[in-house]
Amino acid sequence: MKIGFIGLGKLGLPCAEVIAKNGHVVLGYDITPVKSNYVIVEDSIKETVTPADIVFVAVPTPHDPAYDGKAPTSHLQPKDFDYSIVKDVLVEANKHMTNNQMIVLISTVLPGTVRREFAPLVTNTRFVYNPYLIAMGTVAWDMVNPEMIMIGTDDGSETGDAKQLVDFYKTIMENNPRYVIGTWDECECIKVFYNTFISTKIALVNMIQDVAVQQGNINVDVVTDALSQATQRIISPAYMTAGMGDGGGCHPRDNIALRFLAEKLDLGYDMFDAIMIAREQQARNMAIEILKHGNRIQFSSDSYKPGVEYTDGSYSLLVQHYVKELGGQIVDSNPLVYVLVHPTCRPINNVYNFDPWNNYGVKYET
Numbered sequence: 371m372k373i374g375f376i377g378l379g380k381l382g383l384p385c386a387e388v389i390a391k392n393g394h395v396v397l398g399y400d401i402t403p404v405k406s407n408y409v410i411v412e413d414s415i416k417e418t419v420t421p422a423d424i425v426f427v428a429v430p431t432p433h434d435p436a437y438d439g440k441a442p443t444s445h446l447q448p449k450d451f452d453y454s455i456v457k458d459v460l461v462e463a464n465k466h467m468t469n470n471q472m473i474v475l476i477s478t479v480l481p482g483t484v485r486r487e488f489a490p491l492v493t494n495t496r497f498v499y500n501p502y503l504i505a506m507g508t509v510a511w512d513m514v515n516p517e518m519i520m521i522g523t524d525d526g527s528e529t530g531d532a533k534q535l536v537d538f539y540k541t542i543m544e545n546n547p548r549y550v551i552g553t554w555d556e557c558e559c560i561k562v563f564y565n566t567f568i569s570t571k572i573a574l575v576n577m578i579q580d581v582a583v584q585q586g587n588i589n590v591d592v593v594t595d596a597l598s599q600a601t602q603r604i605i606s607p608a609y610m611t612a613g614m615g616d617g618g619g620c621h622p623r624d625n626i627a628l629r630f631l632a633e634k635l636d637l638g639y640d641m642f643d644a645i646m647i648a649r650e651q652q653a654r655n656m657a658i659e660i661l662k663h664g665n666r667i668q669f670s671s672d673s674y675k676p677g678v679e680y681t682d683g684s685y686s687l688l689v690q691h692y693v694k695e696l697g698g699q700i701v702d703s704n705p706l707v708y709v710l711v712h713p714t715c716r717p718i719n720n721v722y723n724f725d726p727w728n729n730y731g732v733k734y735e736t
Contacts, residue, residue, distance in 0.1 A: 371423045371538065372421050373386075374397050374426065376428065378400035378404040378409065381504060382400070382429075383409070385428065386406070386408075387407075388514055391408055392542040396408065397422060398418060427460070433449060433452065434449060451480065460475075467494050473495050473496070474500045474535065475488065476500050481559045499520075513542075515544050516547050517547065518547055519536075519539055520550050520552070521536065521550070522554040522557030523553065523554065526553040527551075532551045617683040618674045618682055622646070629642045629643050661697070665698050667699065668700070668702070669686055672686050672687055
């Protein structure tokens, strides 16, 4: 195939060269002069995109230089990425492309950006969002040995553009990766939360280090090694389904206790304050969604998790608290009279049954 690659920087050039080494003709362009033994470097975007079957855009979405993390940033006003470079490239490429071609953006953006900012600019050709999971220093290897390949289209369809891109990647991949195909927005989410998941994991592990130093008699490596081998719940797919928050006799109170420890040891920060605030706000958000179905709500369970009768730290009861706070009424009734029916049916007596262990699932009285 003929591949266009706009952006031949520290990420784009190694990726473009890997594609070329796998037998494709790669035409590339960068605003800064670049030399390559594998990529045909053109003088303009027009020359790069016109003959290409697929055009990849790997230009920066930078932050203000003060926000890169090498100096304190927590006191600064939050800012989105700067999308001006991407917009300029898309506008120019769109002028010279047709519906027989495809333009693929791999730059990191926040959820909703493609649909709001970029898609309206691409009117002559097809647009795919395909962010890469690549680390500096191992770009070329990561390109052909990714943990997964995310392909985002307007409607998340697995056919058409997504299939064409999958077929292309199969010609260059070394590790037979899994392909995750979704909407633009879903792939934006996967990419940015993948990165910040790592940041959160590191911050939590480094809190253990701070506690070890301040408390004494703790070798942080003993603790982290034990946790790293906890493959049933921590290093596993467990707790990776969204829905109810954590509960029980341990989790909420342990988070609260760690808030106390962070203050006692004078760590200078309190991650668990943010966690508990998020837990409560997420319960309130869930109550808001439930109340969109009606004001009389019957919960099928008050327990803190499925299959037990205990209500210690129950997230179901926390959600119920917010249902009542927001004007709803919790109705006691025999849950056996409730069955799952078509969502267009209306409940008798205006009572809605909410199953807390079915995410936002709503059951209606027959």
